[in-house]
Amino acid sequence: MKHVFLLSLFFVGFMACKPEPNPKKEYPAPRPVTLATKPFFPPAVIPADNPLTVEGIELGRHLFYEKKLSGDNTQSCASCHNQELAFTDNGKPFSTGITGAVGVRNSMPLFNLTWTNRFFWDGRVPTLRAQVLLPIEDPTEMHESLENAIHKLEQTALYPELFGKAFGDEVVTEERMAKALEQFILSIQSTDSKFDKFRVNPVLSPLSLQETRGFNIFMREFSPPGSGRPVGADCFHCHGTHLFTANNFTNNGLDESPAVGFSIVTNDPNDIGKFKTPSLRNVGVTGPYMHDGRFATLEEVLEHYNAHIKQSQTLDVSLKSQGMGLGLTTQDKADIIAFLHTLTDSVYLNNPAYKSPF
Amino acid sequence: MRKLILAASVWVMFFTLTGCNEKPVDPITNPEEAPVVKMVISHEFNGQRINFNSVEYATTHNLVSFAELSYFLTDFEFKKADGTWMPFAYQALIRARQTPVDTLVFTNLPKGAYQGLRFKLGVDSVNNHADPALWPNEHPLSIMRGGTMHWSWNAGYIFFKLEGRFFKDAPIQGAYSYHIGRDDLITQYTFEDISFNYNDKVVVLPMRFEAKNFFETPHQHMMRDSALFSHSAFDDEVAEILHGNMSNLILKD
Structure with missing residues (x-):
């Protein structure tokens, strides 16, 4: 008791x-x-x-x-x-x-x-x-x-x-x-990457020659090899504006039989295989890439767009119209990647306001 | 029992007939709406409403389908009764795939008699090269609404975007992508045959976007490897030719 x-x-x-x-x-x-x-x-x-x-x-x-x-x-x-x-x-x-x-x-x-x-x-x-x-x-x-x-x-x-x-x-x-x-x-x-600083003051915060060349290829429209025009990777159509995404959903040619993707929302077969276009800010640290992480490196991603686009019914027309591929050289791809690394924002990656409070 | 069946049949017949009896809609006035002027644009190919992605349409040289049709209309002006043109601040981003029949609503247009309308397909040079981030997010020129309609740092806005696939005169199904936009590629539309009195009723101005004209009026456009896309570079012949056809795109319906 x-x-x-x-x-x-x-x-x-x-x-x-x-x-x-x-x-x-x-x-x-x-x-x-x-x-x-x-x-x-x-x-x-x-x-x-x-x-x-x-x-x-x-x-x-x-x-x-x-x-x-x-x-x-x-x-x-x-x-x-x-x-x-x-x-x-x-x-x-x-x-x-x-x-x-x-x-x-x-x-x-x-x-x-x-x-x-x-x-x-x-x-x-x-x-x-x-x-x-x-x-x-x-x-x-x-x-x-x-x-x-x-x-x-x-x-x-x-x-x-x-x-x-x-x-x-x-x-x-x-x-x-x-x-x-x-x-x-x-x-x-x-919002504080090297590229942002360059945009605000290109004199005080310039890009290197390689980064500048990469930027130009990134932002230039595709031209067929042999057309006499400078090479363009046509990235900006989906990854344009200062956000580096058009906030759209796109089939970027990963598979001949693409996954359901955005059609799960719209119920429209024309949206099969379309996935969100991610911003390319900080893309240097966000690998692996694509919705299923199939590409381990940016080199693999660029090689996909350069020569390995898979045809399918809903493939983005910008990619489809490139036919045999972009025709980027190894140097072109290295230049684009150098530019992409200017989008890495170490202020954000280390911002104490976003860190664990515990 | 027979009487019951007969009565039921009469009722079914009555409801069927009345169900089909839609009231004709007066295109000019609707007394239940607040007075306003509207421009309604129907996006068509050879007079038929465009069915995006699924229907193939015959141009003179190709079978084409449409995946995307978007464009900016700006610099509206209404012609007053005294013959002067009154600017009316209005910009619109038309996305025909999402809205095959789009309605532009001109609120705050002064009441009165008008005898003409003009506007531009494109964006004036000042706004074209200004920072697109400065627009409020709901504005048609904001990248939040038209992110895919801006060339980032290259040349401003894509005034007009038509994309799709073609099926004839090609060994395999191909795609086309026409992006028209450059200060000198703005297209002006002038309708001096539109007149209306805007007083206390809704006024509707019906328009038709005729996509067939883009491919063949007046210039015949044939899909071929060197003419499957255009990004309006300064030496871009495809853009020049297609721009020549764009003045026939929007018609009074």
Whole structure:
């Protein structure tokens, strides 16, 4: 009897120590954040119902690096999105989830998502907010129910307060998790590459001769070999503008029988084999390449476009009209790659604001 | 029982007939809408609405299909009753694959009598070479709306983009890609035979984009290896020839 009494006392004492969200505790209004407008970049697109705040971004950063969101508390979003590699998965073609299951798509880089509008390689999710919670529940990734994830966050001393600071009270919800993650990921910007510095002041920050030649080949239209015109790789049609993506979906000739791709969204057979055109910013650190990570190096990627385009019904007409290939020499490809490396942004790759808070 | 069947048949007949009885739509006025002037452009080939990607159309020399048709219309002007042209600030990015029948809505056009309309296919030199990032994201000239319609650092905007495939006079199915855009390749359209009174009703100006003319009016264009694409370089003969056909693309319907 004495033992039962002591056990009960211990239990009551333990439960009293367990933190509980306090929905009535009041917090000051979160402080708004305005993303700086950088030269040559369009205005950032922020959802009207989820303006960026210091506290919202900070909560999102914690959630992004929080392993409690996975089924066995071993993986976070950051496990497959490493900042030092533009938030890609450590050179792997596919990511491995907590059960050892392997995914089917290459982990996408994360930056400048204020200027994109469909998510995943096949564009099947229209908003970042809808996208961010899916890997948590995916059995091949973090394999955790949102209900459990919320429960685990509620049990901590940290998260109720972070939710309170971000949203005014300590209630943890799916929507708030999604909004905080959305805020953090939208705050991740890459705008300080060597090329950006060159654009702002070409005299103070020039490109080398090789980089300049690579830039010109990248930006020049294709001309058939023997036409007498300078060689052009015609990259800019899909990877143009200062974002280095036209934000389109394209069949870039990887397979004669291409995968479903964007047609999963449109139900249009003309969209079979089309995948999101990624930005080429930081492309020097985001390998392997393509939606399935089939190319290990940029040299392989360029050789694909140079001479190995596969014909199919939905092949992009710009690639189809190139017929026998681009006709790039080894030097041309090296020059383009030299230029692509000027898009690597070490400020972003090392920005402490994007690093783990733990 | 027979009476029941007869009654049911009459009802079915009644609903079938009334279901088919669509009210004719007055193309000029619709009293339920706020007064506004609209220009409606239907994208057609030889008078038939273009079916992108799936239908082949016969030009004089080739069978062609269409994968992409996009263009900018800018510098609108309305001719007033006194014969002067009134500039009307308006720019549009037409994406015919997504919107085969596009409607441009001219809000804030002053009420009055008009006897003409003109506009340009293309972007004026100042805007063409300005930083496209300076436009608000919802503006037609923003790269957020027309990212595939800008030549990045080369030459400004692609004024007109027509892409697709062709099937005749080629050993295998081929593709064409025509990108027209250069300061001297702007196309002006002038319609002096359009007149309307804009007072308290909706006014609709029906137009037709006739893609067949791009390939054969007045210049006959044959798909061949040296003429399958154009990027409007300064020595680009294909661009010059096709630009010569572009003044016949948009017609009063």
